[in-house]
Amino acid sequence: MESSWFTQKLGELSHVDWFILISTIAFIVLYGLYKTRGKQSSEEYIKGGDARWWTVGLSVMATQASAITFLSTPGQAYTDGLEFVQFYFGLPIAVVIICVTFIPIYHKLKVYTAYEFLEKRFDLKTRSLASILFLIQRGLAAGITIYAPAIILSAVLNWELKYLNIAIGILVIIYTVSGGTKAVNVTQKQQMIIIMSGMITAFVLIVTQLPDNVSFDQALTMAGKAEKMKIIDTSFSLDDRYNIWSAIFGATFLMLSYFGTDQSQVQRYLSGKSVKQMRIGLLFNGLLKVPMQFFILMVGVMVFVFYQFNSTPLNFNPAAEKAVLESPYAAQYDSLQQRHDNILAEKQAMQLNYAKYLNKEYVSPPDKLERRLEQFRVVEEENREAARQLIKKADDGIETNDKDFVFIHFILKHLPKGLIGLLLAVILSAAMSSTASELNALSSTSTIDIYKRFSGKEYDDDHYVKVSKWLTLAWGLIAIGFASVVSLFDNLIQLVNIIGSLFYGTILGIFLVAFYLKKVKGQAIFIAAVISEAVVIACYSLDAADNDISILPFLWLNPLGAILTVVLSLIIQKTQPHQTETLPTS
Known part of the structure; x- marks a missing residue:
């Protein structure tokens, strides 16, 4: 019966899709449990053992490539084109610096976490901060x-x-608690294979579902005329989040802090068998990440071209449409929907004529066609904005931003049976991979830097393994709790980067001083870091508040926090009495 509870809950998925989705996720969980069965020491559980460079590289890549990457990035490209790839231009620079400076010191000191080094270099309070x-x-x-x-x-x-x-949280907790860092590492290789296979399949299917007279080259031309193919923006504006300057300076600082001081990444390469294996694994990620991100953005661009010939909803978020259609504004929304359908019909006809022109089958001047297409896109966006305003009136608690729903709409509506389940498995695999790494890192830091350091007693190895497992569970529950209250931001991938930018600059500044400024001691860096973090949060708060005060876009908070921490530490140190302190060296 069509209206049965079971049929309703199956929603858009066929039995084949369900089988592929469930079997893929079950395989990952069971594989992680199988490969890490048996008793592990604290070093095996927390550090992960002696991994080869390919395991390190794939694990680092899988940690960063969360579900947000494969859900939000295509939507970002659908709306704004390829410019977001500039955000990753600073990654190769950061990776080289980390390989030269950070890795040898971490390896020599045999640390479990990056922050252990800070106590050896400074003091306990700096490590704790x-x-x-x-x-x-x-x-x-x-x-x-x-x-x-x-x-x-x-x-x-x-x-x-x-x-x-x-x-979702419980699925990740199961194998992360059971196997620790090793479970995260061994499952991430399989997850990356599933992820890239699924995304390549989606890309090929998008291109093959374009009209018969539209080749891939012509699709790129159409995307270019719609300003979706622009990669580099050389204009300088602090109000522009993604230009070459914010990428080279802001994003480099962000990447340097993320890969060099964030335990979720540091823990991935600390599991390497040697300095050489760690370096090669990290360089592997640095070389492949930019092309991978470019490819994922290209998937979004192709989805944009596909929808120039196919219908789209007025708003891609089904919850938003449901809210407004059940409100007193339903009639107004229906009117906007009708206008939307008319605009799409005319735009699609014009787009087909443009395809004919590209195939030399249409004699109309191309500038006229391109100008008319741009006018249709402008009118379409104005109509969408009117719809968003109606949705907000109907329920101001519903998120009107629908970038993150673009790719999933395409998956559900336009992919054949079986491949829907595969693409959903891709996104869930990425979510599990990234979340497992984060819980693993949170547990390690809590165990080594907080519990072990402040417990006041020395326990046996089994005790720390048990504590780490309990803390993994605790952080998993905290993450589930936060997930239950968070809402969409501008889009999810930007929200993650904003959260990182609020803290990464200050943390990076502490490490830069530790590595390069031997004269600065614990008291000076601690005070500098506290002041710097307060300034960064104040700058973002002024930007986020609805008061027309603009200080810095979030990417620029990374160099601000790092540079301010370094400069303040030097100034404060000059006011401190002379101290003698031993600096670990590489």
């Missing part, structure tokens, strides 16, 4: 990596987000 800043920002980010795939299944199954958050 950096650890706490990391725990705050990564704890919040872990909640978002759970929330992202929950949005997907919410749209598919029409289930409550909070129940989906719990289900």
Whole structure:
């Protein structure tokens, strides 16, 4: 019976899709449990053993490539084109610096966490400050990596987000608690294979579903005329989040802090068998990440071209449309929907004529066609904005921004049976991979930098393994709790980067002083870091508040925090009495 509870809950998925989705996720969980069965020492559980460079590289890549990457990035490209790829231009620069400076010191000191080094270099309070800043920002980010795939299944199954958050969180907790760092590492290789296979398949299918007279080259031309193919923006504006200057300066500082001081990444390469294996693994990620991100953005661009020939909803968020259609504004929304359908019909006809022109089958001047297409896109966006305003009136608690729903809409509506399940498995695999790394890092930092350091007693190895497992569970529950209350921001991938930017600059500044400024001691760097973090939060708060005060876009908070921490530490140190302190060297 079509109206049965079971049929309603199956939503858009066929039995084949369900089989592929469930079997893929079950395989990952069971594989992680199988490969890490048996007793592990604290070093094996927390550091992960002696991994080869390819395991290190794939694990680093999988940690960063969360579900948000595969859910939000195509939507970002659909709306704004390829410019977002500039955000990753600073990654190769950061990776080289980390390989030269950070890795040898971490390896020589045989640290479990990055923050252990800070106590050896400075003092306990500086180590604790950096650890706490990391725990705050990564704890919040872990909640978002759970929330992202929950949005997907919410749209598919029409289930409550909070129940989906719990289900996804529990799946990750099961094998992360059981196997620790090793379980995270061994499952991430399989997850990356599934992820890239699924995204390549989606890209090929998008291109093959374009009209017969539209080749891939012509699709790129159409995307270019719609300003979706622009990669580099050389204009300088602090109000522009993504230009070459914010990428080279702001994003480099962000990447340097993320890969060099964030325990969720540091823990991935600390599991390397040697300095050489760590370096090659990290360089592997640095070389492949930019092309991978470019490819994912290209998937979004191709989705944009596909929808120039196919219908789209007035708003891609099904919950938003449901809210307004059940409100007193339903009639007005229906009117906007009718206008939307008319605009799309005319735009699609014009786009087909443009395709004919590209095939030399149409003699109309191309500038006229391109100008008319641009006018249709402007009118379409104005109509969408009017719809967003109606949705907000109907329910101001519903998020009107629908970038993150673009790709999932394409998956559900236009992919064949079986491949829908594969793409959903891709996104869930990425979510599990990234969340597992984050919980693992949160647990390690809590165990080594907080519990072990402040417990006042020395326990045996089994005790610390048990504590780490309990703390993994605790952080998993905290992440599930945060996922249950978070809402969409400008879009999810930007929200993750904003949270990181609030803390990464200060943390990076502490490490830069530790590595390069031997004269600066613990008291000076601690005071400098506290002041710097307060300034960064104040700058963002003024930007975020609705008071027309603009200080700095979030990417620029990274160099601000780092540079301010370094400069203040030098100034404060000059006011301190002379101290003698031993600096670990590489």
